[in-house]
Amino acid sequence: xSILPVRYRLxxxxxxxxxxxxxxxxxxxxxxxxxxxxSNMSLYHVRDAHLIGFDNYGKIxxxxxxxxxxxxxxxxxxxxxxxxxxxxxxxxxxxxxxVRGRGIFRALLILPWAMPQYIVALTWRGMFNxxxxxxxxxxxxxxxxxxxxxxHETGAFAAATITNIxxxxxxxxxxALGGLQSIPDELYEAAxxxxxxxxxxxxxxxxxxxxxIMVPAISLGTIWTFNNLNVIWLVTRGGEPADQTHILVTxxxxxxxxxxxxxxxxxxxxxxxxVLLGFILWYMKTTRVLAEAR
Amino acid sequence: xxxxKLSRVVRRxxxxxxxxxxxxxxxxxxxxxxxxSLRPSNALYTTSLSLIPENATVRAYVSILLDxxxxxxxxxxxxxxxxxxxxxxxxxSTAGYAFSxxxxxxxxxxxxxxxxxxxxxxxxxxxxxxxxxRGLGLVDTLMGLVVAYTAxxxxxxxxxxxxxxxxxxxxxxxxxMVDGASQIGAFVRVVLPLARPALMxxxxxxxxxxxxxxxxxxxxxSSQSLYTLPLGLEGLAGTFQTEWATYSAGSLLVSLxxxxxxxxxxxxxxxxxxxxxxxx
Numbered sequence: 001x002s003i004l005p006v007r008y009r010l011x012x013x014x015x016x017x018x019x020x021x022x023x024x025x026x027x028x029x030x031x032x033x034x035x036x037x038x039s040n041m042s043l044y045h046v047r048d049a050h051l052i053g054f055d056n057y058g059k060i061x062x063x064x065x066x067x068x069x070x071x072x073x074x075x076x077x078x079x080x081x082x083x084x085x086x087x088x089x090x091x092x093x094x095x096x097x098x099v100r101g102r103g104i105f106r107a108l109l110i111l112p113w114a115m116p117q118y119i120v121a122l123t124w125r126g127m128f129n130x131x132x133x134x135x136x137x138x139x140x141x142x143x144x145x146x147x148x149x150x151x152h153e154t155g156a157f158a159a160a161t162i163t164n165i166x167x168x169x170x171x172x173x174x175x176a177l178g179g180l181q182s183i184p185d186e187l188y189e190a191a192x193x194x195x196x197x198x199x200x201x202x203x204x205x206x207x208x209x210x211x212x213i214m215v216p217a218i219s220l221g222t223i224w225t226f227n228n229l230n231v232i233w234l235v236t237r238g239g240e241p242a243d244q245t246h247i248l249v250t251x252x253x254x255x256x257x258x259x260x261x262x263x264x265x266x267x268x269x270x271x272x273x274x275v276l277l278g279f280i281l282w283y284m285k286t287t288r289v290l291a292e293a294r
Numbered sequence: 295x296x297x298x299k300l301s302r303v304v305r306r307x308x309x310x311x312x313x314x315x316x317x318x319x320x321x322x323x324x325x326x327x328x329x330x331s332l333r334p335s336n337a338l339y340t341t342s343l344s345l346i347p348e349n350a351t352v353r354a355y356v357s358i359l360l361d362x363x364x365x366x367x368x369x370x371x372x373x374x375x376x377x378x379x380x381x382x383x384x385x386x387s388t389a390g391y392a393f394s395x396x397x398x399x400x401x402x403x404x405x406x407x408x409x410x411x412x413x414x415x416x417x418x419x420x421x422x423x424x425x426x427x428r429g430l431g432l433v434d435t436l437m438g439l440v441v442a443y444t445a446x447x448x449x450x451x452x453x454x455x456x457x458x459x460x461x462x463x464x465x466x467x468x469x470x471m472v473d474g475a476s477q478i479g480a481f482v483r484v485v486l487p488l489a490r491p492a493l494m495x496x497x498x499x500x501x502x503x504x505x506x507x508x509x510x511x512x513x514x515x516s517s518q519s520l521y522t523l524p525l526g527l528e529g530l531a532g533t534f535q536t537e538w539a540t541y542s543a544g545s546l547l548v549s550l551x552x553x554x555x556x557x558x559x560x561x562x563x564x565x566x567x568x569x570x571x572x573x574x
Contacts, residue, residue, distance in 0.1 A: 007396075007398075008396075008398045008399070010392075010396065010477060010478075011392040011395075011396035011398045011401075012392075012398065014388040014389060014391060014392035015388075015389050015392045015393075015404070017384075017385050017388070017389075018385045018386070018388070018389035018448055018452065019389075019404075021385065021441065021444055021445045021448065022408075022411065022445050022448060022449070024426070024441070024445070025419075025423065025426075025441060025442055025444075025445030025446070026411045026414065026419065026445055026446075027411075028422070028426060029418070029419040029422030029423045029426060030411075030414060030418065030419065030422075032422035032425065032426070033418045033419065033421070033422050036421065036422065087316075091313075091316060094309060094312060094313050095313070097309065099309070099310070099313065103560070105313055105317055106560065106564075107557050107560055108317050108320060108321050109316070109317060109320050110556055110560070110563070111320060111321060111324055111553065112320060112323075113556070114549070114552050114553040114555075114556035114557075115324065115549045115552070115553065116502075116505070116506035116524065116545075116548060116549060116552065117506060118506070118508045118524055118527075118528065119327075119527070119545040119548065119549060120323060122531055122545075123323050123326060123327050123542075123545070124323060126326070126330075126538075127323060127326060134322075134326055166319075166320070166323070170320075174563050174564055174567060175567055177564045178563075178564045178566075178567055181564065219409075220412065220450075223412050223413050224412075227413070227414075227415045227416065229415075229416050229417070229509065230508070230509070248415070249415045249416065249417060252415065252417040253416075253417050256417055256420070256421065257420075262421060265417060265421075266418070266421070268417075269414075269415050269417045269418035270418070272415045272417075272418075273413055273414055273415060273418060276413045276415075277410065277413055280409075280413065
């Protein structure tokens with residue numbers, strides 16, 4: 001320890017337990033996964049697995065499905081995050097006005113976030129049932145023909161997306177509410193004196209002031225949505241119909257735990273991580289969050 | 295002037311209409327679960343849309359509490375969630391403080407490293423995690439779950455704590471240190487009490503991680519006597535003849551503690567979730 005300057009000892013001591021836990025549970029598996037990705041590990045080769053080089057990675061690119069699954073993942077992430085932010089910020093703006101019973105509305109509106117994900121995913125699956133599901137029953141009351149949500153590729157994908165939009169907007173709403181409260185009233189007063197309309201205030205004051213708070217939340221939201229295994233898996237029951245509703249992470253989950261192709265799944269996982277890392281680095285560079293996390 | 299006033303009234307009405315509509319859509323699925331849990335077993339498949347079913351009964355609640363090992367699952371989940379909360383809050387509050395107040399080699403890469411761990415797909419860590427846990431003798435133990443959940447929730451909570459500490463002026467600690475407190479003393483007596491909102495949120499997220507997680511639990515646990523609530527409930531939903539009323543009653547009982555915590559901590563959520571990095 002004598003090599004370590006005194007002024008660094010306290011911060012390192014404070015960080016040590018966290019670093020150890022993360023190194024054991026996340027970093028070590030990460031490296032081990034990389035080893036698996038270079039090996040032939042499968043149901044038939046667990047203990048006698050050996051390194052085979054980059055074969056698994058090669059296989060991924062030959063997989064014709066890769067590109068459709070990738071496209072679906074991008075659509076899934078884009079649509080979800082877009083609606084999370086638009087609904088979340090929109091509702092926050094509404095609640096930020098003088099609304100009676102604001103506390104009650106806010107409490108009810110965070111329910112989707114508070115309920116355990118697997119429970120609401122299964123509930124929504126029930127609601128999308130063709131014959132007895134609430135969604136079709138409501139549509140019928142309006143004279144609309146029932147939609148075969150879960151037995152149809154687009155329908156199942158839409159069902160999972162609607163479920164996840166419902167699940168995810170409260171997080172953005174809470175972040176936006178916190179951001180709105182931190183905007184000083186003087187800015188709005190100054191804008192009023194300058195004769196700004198409500199729309200101009202929104203564009204020139206609210207949105208620029210919210211941006212630094214929303215950008216980290218959006219990056220996290222993107223990461224979580226991109227890698228959301230639960231919702232697609234539970235709503236479409238593992239990619240039904242006929243494995244047509246997979247995003248990358250459910251596709252790999254199936255390869256690993258239904259087909260036991262460990263090496264292949266590990267390589268695929270690494271690819272997913274790299275795609276996401278690349279995207280987030282690009283996003284952060286364009287929005288300059290990293291510059292702030294000095 | 296008159297039309298101006300009228301348009302203001304119309305705008306207020308519109309505002310409430312939109313808020314109420316969105317709230318109704320948000321709450322509706324929860325009402326569906328309540329409705330299903332109250333249905334008598336001969337009316338599980340119904341095309342009625344009424345909120346309280348005909349012949350409503352609480353039999354499903356009695357059944358899940360008495361006929362199923364629900365209380366055992368709850369005990370296991372409570373042990374895990376409370377342990378994750380204590381461990382998670384302790385680690386996140388100290389690590390966040392180090393990131394917020396000190397400069398040291400590896401600080402920036404440490405912060406970014408935490409963010410990067412969020413990008414690992416679950417599939418990447420599951421199998422190696424299982425192998426690791428087997429090596430440590432933690433497979434099929436609640437302790438294994440506690441360690442796994444704490445690690446997965448830490449990146450987010452450390453960022454939250456760091457972000458909140460950044461909003462607390464340093465002068466306060468410096469004043470305490472001038473008065474003779476050590477840095478640790480100033481941290482414990484001055485900064486931690488002020489960071490209560492962020493501590494509450496860190497606690498909430500740690501608890502939720504321990505209470506609701508499903509996939510890791512499925513990989514690590516095999517003894518039925520150690521099943522946590524998600525595993526137990528999934529078993530109910532997965533059987534050939536799912537008792538939906540019982541499952542829904544269970545779901546509500548599981549959601550209740552988390553929802554209650556959320557509502558109690560509601561006021562800390564706004565403002566407490568600063569997500570680090572915003573103010574350097």
